[in-house]
Amino acid sequence: MKFLDEAKVYIRSGDGGAGSVSFRREKFIEFGGPDGGDGGRGGDVWVEAVNGLNTLIDFRYQQHFKATIGMHGMGKNRAGAKGADVTLKVPVGTQIFEEDEETLICDLTQEGQRFRLAAGGNGGFGNAYFKSSVNQAPDWANPGLPGEEKTIWLRLKLIADAGLVGLPNAGKSTFLAAVSRARPKIANYPFTTLHPNLGVATIDGQEFILADIPGLIEGAHEGVGIGDRFLGHVERTRVLLHLVSAQEEKVGKAYKTVKHELEAYGNDITDKPEIVALSQIDVLDDETLKKKTRELARACGKTPFRISAITGSGMTEVLRALRDVIVEANAGTQEEKPAKAPKLRHRDMLVSDDDSDDGEQQG
Numbered sequence: 001m002k003f004l005d006e007a008k009v010y011i012r013s014g015d016g017g018a019g020s021v022s023f024r025r026e027k028f029i030e031f032g033g034p035d036g037g038d039g040g041r042g043g044d045v046w047v048e049a050v051n052g053l054n055t056l057i058d059f060r061y062q063q064h065f066k067a068t069i070g071m072h073g074m075g076k077n078r079a080g081a082k083g084a085d086v087t088l089k090v091p092v093g094t095q096i097f098e099e100d101e102e103t104l105i106c107d108l109t110q111e112g113q114r115f116r117l118a119a120g121g122n123g124g125f126g127n128a129y130f131k132s133s134v135n136q137a138p139d140w141a142n143p144g145l146p147g148e149e150k151t152i153w154l155r156l157k158l159i160a161d162a163g164l165v166g167l168p169n170a171g172k173s174t175f176l177a178a179v180s181r182a183r184p185k186i187a188n189y190p191f192t193t194l195h196p197n198l199g200v201a202t203i204d205g206q207e208f209i210l211a212d213i214p215g216l217i218e219g220a221h222e223g224v225g226i227g228d229r230f231l232g233h234v235e236r237t238r239v240l241l242h243l244v245s246a247q248e249e250k251v252g253k254a255y256k257t258v259k260h261e262l263e264a265y266g267n268d269i270t271d272k273p274e275i276v277a278l279s280q281i282d283v284l285d286d287e288t289l290k291k292k293t294r295e296l297a298r299a300c301g302k303t304p305f306r307i308s309a310i311t312g313s314g315m316t317e318v319l320r321a322l323r324d325v326i327v328e329a330n331a332g333t334q335e336e337k338p339a340k341a342p343k344l345r346h347r348d349m350l351v352s353d354d355d356s357d358d359g360e361q362q363g
């Protein structure tokens with residue numbers, strides 16, 4: 001299945017209801033005066049990050065979200081009812097962009113985070129509001145303000161715990177298939193993987209999410225091959241597993257090529273802990289294996305793990321190493337706050353779930 005990580009959605013908040021023009025009429029009451037009520041506020045459009053969702057697939061089936069309009073005011077000083085809000089429920093890690101696909105509106109990184117994408121229009125004042133000493137019988141009222149409408153983009157950056165990187169044919173998809181129930185396409189030609197795949201790996205009863213992305217080649221940051229556009233998916237992982245195929249002629253060079261592309265991509269991706277593994281070692285004899293291990297160690301500055309997804313050798317060790325980094329990183333962030341505060345373009349502020357429930361009072 002293709003992993004859906006982007007969706008275009010049209011939203012519209014509700015129009016405000018109009019104020020009413022009305023006068024009190026009763027049999028024995030002369031000059032009853034104006035009693036037209038105010039219109040209700042239109043409903044807002046909110047977005048909220050919730051647990052239990054992994055994709056934006058729901059937005060493929062529903063792309064229009066409209067809040068309802070505020071009701072008109074009525075006589076006897078009756079105000080119109082507020083329009084109902086509508087909330088887009090998205091997975092944690094979703095970013096919302098303007099129609100230009102570049103301007104970030106909000107970045108939902110935590111469960112329960114909410115953001116108001118479009119405010120409902122205010123209701124208009126009824127004629128009772130305009131009563132004053134100099135005009136005791138105003139015969140006008142305000143119309144309600146229109147709601148906002150716009151097209152936005154939802155983009156989900158996978159929040160996998162570990163990300164697989166490497167040249168094409170390094171064995172990334174084979175690794176994912178060996179340690180999880182994911183069934184990515186595997187073949188001995190470059191760029192078998194065209195879209196990121198996710199899987200849940202289990203080690204010693206603990207689980208973590210692993211992301212497999214298309215291979216990187218020299219010049220990926222300039223768009224060569226599939227380019228580096230899927231690196232966003234591993235940007236938020238805790239750790240990278242860098243696979244270098246033992247079938248590569250020069251393993252040191254293979255390692256450095258990918259490392260260079262990661263550096264060119266930026267976004268602090270090279271600050272992440274990296275675990276290096278020489279993969280597909282079943283194809284080598286002991287002599288060559290030793291030589292290639294040494295070569296790779298020299299390039300990356302540490303002893304690489306040696307694994308074969310086919311025979312299973314070294315797999316447990318590498319999974320444990322990944323798990324240890326993830327557990328440690330998760331423990332660290334529970335104490336401190338997330339390193340980066342979400343960038344907000346709007347004057348609106350993020351409200352968390354325990355603030356007032358629908359956020360706004362009528363106006």
Ligand SMILES: Nc1nc2c(ncn2[C@@H]2O[C@H](COP(=O)(O)OP(=O)(O)OP(=O)(O)O)[C@@H](O)[C@H]2O)c(=O)[nH]1
Pocket residue numbers: 166167168169170171172173174175185186187188189190191192193194213214215216279280281282283307308309310311
């Ligand atoms: N002998 C052996 N072959 C392997 C091993 N792992 C992967 N292969 C083979 O290497 C080839 C490439 O594997 P993939 O898992 O598709 O490689 P990839 O890194 O996902 O490649 P891209 O998706 O193109 O970037 C396939 O023919 C696999 O069968 C291994 O441990 N041992």
Ligand SMILES: [Mg+2]
Pocket residue numbers: 172173174184185186192193212213214215
């Ligand atoms: Mg692959």
